Amino acid sequence: MNENLQALQELIDVVAKLRNPDGGCPWDLEQTPQTLTPYIIEEAYETVDAIKSGDKNAIAEELGDLLLQVVLQAQIASEHGDFSLKEVAEGISQKLIRRHPHVFGDTSVESVDEVRQNWEQIKAEEKGESGQKPLLSTKLDKYTKKSPPLTAAMKISQKAAGAGFEWENIDGVWNKLAEELEEFKQALAHETPQQQSSEFGDVLFSLVQLARWNNIDPAEALQGTNQRFIQRLKKMEAFTDRPLTEYSLAELEELWQRAKKELLT
Incomplete structure (x- = not known):
């Protein structure tokens, strides 16, 4: 064998x-x-x-x-x-x-672009979508299945904007964020956990819109924040001689600010 x-x-x-x-x-x-x-x-x-x-x-x-x-x-x-x-x-x-007829069949290709086109055409035929013009909602739904939520939100936002579903200026984006934040606050005070989760999702989606308008990759930005948090925490632990759980909140804040300052210098 x-x-x-x-x-x-x-x-x-x-x-x-x-x-x-x-x-x-x-x-x-x-x-x-x-x-x-x-x-x-x-x-x-x-x-x-x-x-x-x-x-x-x-x-x-x-x-x-x-x-x-x-x-x-x-x-x-x-x-x-x-x-x-x-x-x-x-x-x-x-x-x-099936999707590589240029390797396993008689099809000839001249470029990588042709390979991609053949792949998508064959894929559409397999799914019975050949010759059909896919709806925007169908295109966007695919992102929810193949991308992490934050990345999917950015791609959905970009495609929707490209189809005309867009604000006239960035003021509209800021207003939408403020609106969603207020609805989230109301949900926390009066609604069910499910509704609270839904409203929080709307806040995140609005933040993604703001990131798109400013050419910021939200997933990359959040990853950077995660890494900075861990770096500061690591620096804090280097300052201490006992577990962080044994420090008061005020002491932890002081350690945090010290770590933040040292990492910036």
Whole structure:
């Protein structure tokens, strides 16, 4: 057996044993496709981070963690008679063959752009959308399925603006943000948790509009803030000789300002 296939089979066997009611792992046995969903997202992010770092060992490890999620989902599905890893692998192989007729068929291409055009055309034919002009709502809905929420909000905002769904000037964006903030405050005071969540989402979406008008990537901006927060916290901990939980709020604020100042110098 090919070494790669042998290693993959070993992983399949390990996962099957973990899911075996007779001697398997209690944690693995209680998992469902739904409970494992957060781990798929988490492992995907960690894989991307490893690739950005260029650390080959970290990349291999994170790809393994991501592969585990695929095998685990397929194992659970096979236990319910839905599909197996075989169908998953065959499905993606056939899709790649169909969408690369210039490699597996007689089609000729002259550029990468032609490859992309062929891919989209074949994809549309597979979904029965060939020759149809897609609705704007259909286009935007795709972003909610393939992008993190903050990135999806920015793309939805850009496409909607391109279709004319736009304010005349930035004053309208500021007014909308103020309106949504007030509605959020009212929801916190009088509405259900579900309505509060809905209004908070509207505030975030308005902030994304403001970012778009100022050519700011909201996801990148938030990532920067996350990193700065951790850097300041790390600096605070370097100043202390006991856990932060043992400090008063006033002392923590003083440490925070000291850390912030040092990182700026």
